[in-house]
Amino acid sequence: MTITASITFLERPGRNAVGIWLLAMSALIIAMLAVGGLTRLTGSGLSITEWQPILGAIPPLSHDAWVEAFRKYQRIPQYHVLNAGMTLEGFKAIYWWEWSHRLLGRAIGFAFLVPFAWFAVTGAIKREDWPRMILLFLLGGLQGFIGWWMVKSGLDVRTSVSQYRLAIHLGTAVILLGANLWVALEYLRGRAFGKVTAATWLAYGFAGLVFLQMMLGALVAGLHAGLHYNTWPSMNGNWLPDDAFAAGWLGIFENPGLAQFDHRMAAYIVAASAWVFWSWLRTRAKTPISPMARYASTAVLVVMALQVILGIETLLYQVPVMLAALHQVVAALLFCAALWQAFELRKSGG
Numbered sequence: 341m342t343i344t345a346s347i348t349f350l351e352r353p354g355r356n357a358v359g360i361w362l363l364a365m366s367a368l369i370i371a372m373l374a375v376g377g378l379t380r381l382t383g384s385g386l387s388i389t390e391w392q393p394i395l396g397a398i399p400p401l402s403h404d405a406w407v408e409a410f411r412k413y414q415r416i417p418q419y420h421v422l423n424a425g426m427t428l429e430g431f432k433a434i435y436w437w438e439w440s441h442r443l444l445g446r447a448i449g450f451a452f453l454v455p456f457a458w459f460a461v462t463g464a465i466k467r468e469d470w471p472r473m474i475l476l477f478l479l480g481g482l483q484g485f486i487g488w489w490m491v492k493s494g495l496d497v498r499t500s501v502s503q504y505r506l507a508i509h510l511g512t513a514v515i516l517l518g519a520n521l522w523v524a525l526e527y528l529r530g531r532a533f534g535k536v537t538a539a540t541w542l543a544y545g546f547a548g549l550v551f552l553q554m555m556l557g558a559l560v561a562g563l564h565a566g567l568h569y570n571t572w573p574s575m576n577g578n579w580l581p582d583d584a585f586a587a588g589w590l591g592i593f594e595n596p597g598l599a600q601f602d603h604r605m606a607a608y609i610v611a612a613s614a615w616v617f618w619s620w621l622r623t624r625a626k627t628p629i630s631p632m633a634r635y636a637s638t639a640v641l642v643v644m645a646l647q648v649i650l651g652i653e654t655l656l657y658q659v660p661v662m663l664a665a666l667h668q669v670v671a672a673l674l675f676c677a678a679l680w681q682a683f684e685l686r687k688s689g690g
Contacts, residue, residue, distance in 0.1 A: 353464040355527045361455050362524030368448050369517045370672045375441045376513070377668040380506075380561060381661045384437035386418050389495055391488040397446055399439050409435065418499045445484050452477055476520055483512045503562025503593070510558040514551060517672060518679050525683045529632075534689030539621060539629070543682035546613055546640075550675045553606045557671060560603050565596035566659040572652050575601065607651060614644040621690075633684035639677045647674050 379385050389412045390396070400406040410431045413419055419426065456473055459465040465473060490509045493502035526532065534540075560566055569575040581597025591598045618641045621629050629637070650667045657663060684690070 353459060353462055355464065358459050358464050359524050359527030359529075361459070362520055362527060365448070365452055366517060366521045366524060366676070368444075368451060369513065369520060370669060370676075372441070372444050372448060373510075373513055373517075373672050374665055374669045375437075375444055376510075377561075377665040378661065379437045379441045381659070381664055382434060382437050383418075383422070383500075384434035385441075385491060385501060386416060386494045387413055387431065387434040387438045388442070388491075389413060389416060391491070393446075393484070397443060399435075406432065416495050417497060418494065421499045442487075445480075445487070449477070449480055449484075452480065472523065476516070476523070479512070479516045479519065483509070483516060486512050500564075501562065503559050506562040507555050507558035511551070511555055514554055514672065514675060518547075518551075518675065521676055521679055522683060525680065529683070529687060532683050532686040534685075534687050536686065537627070537689060539624075539690050540682065540685045542617060543678070543685045546610075546617060547675065547678040547682050549606075549610055549613060550671075550678045553603070553610050554671050554675065556599070556603045556606050557668070559593060559599045560596075563594070563596040563599050565600040565603075566655060566664070568596050569600055570655055570658050572655055607648065611644055611648055614640050627690060629690040630684060630688035633681065633688055633690050636677065636681040636684045640674070640681050643670060643674045643677050646670055 388396070388409070400409050406428060410428055413431060413435075423430075456465065456477070460467075460470060460473075486505075486509050490501050490505040493505050494500050569581060571577070575581050575597065581595070581601055584595065584598045584601065585591055586595070592602060593599070618637050621633070621637055647667070647670045650663065650670055654660070654663050654667045
């Protein structure tokens, strides 16, 4: 019976199979965020100075090829300003991070396209759903292009990529993650066609707030702002960073201290919002929320608490690589939990 069931699953996959596949794709996108964060934290993002979508999947295979790749890196400002005197072995260490990041992006495209074709042929994905699946695939391709556009910003004058392009790169990845997860939930739980209530709108707003906080985090990463003001709750004994508004309103995006301050304040707002919304959903007198919506809102609160702890620890220990990468991964999980909460409230009309 087990063998028969397996054959049936392979021959006629259903909606649950599609949903599980899309959940796996969401996990791969989160892994991509983690590897991207590690690439950024190790200063490896500019080690590959060309974008070759096909041939770039093959790393240098000989000593001469490694020397040539290193020579290309030695032409950019990052090498001269930050890494002058780097050995070939040191270059290989940063090269492998960036190569792995790009390879994982290619693997995600392959892991999406092949199963999609199978599910489409077998009818598990209906023809009317093909356009949005293709849109997900194209959004993934756009993310790869934006990644190269980001890298280009650090090849001519700067010693690192533009914090603005970094935020756009991360933002596109998070949008892709959210769209992929929402479609996965629809295949696993059914379409969310419930009444749009105040709770639903608030849940959408909370997910947007988490997204905004992640973009502020990208600015912090782009400006290396986590290496400044490594105290909490004060900023070296003060409420505001030094010279917070010396650059005018652009300081929000270009002053490392002010970028960190904004990230801190937004974190307090997100944490308070998660707690207040969780409490309100359980104490309001009108429509009680469904069990799944209750689970989702609790997941938001738990992940939020973990994220706050990780953020503080990352700051106090001056941004250790693995802790900072974990902080980014948990941010993605918080966004997923927030979307799940919104989905369940919309589905149940809660």
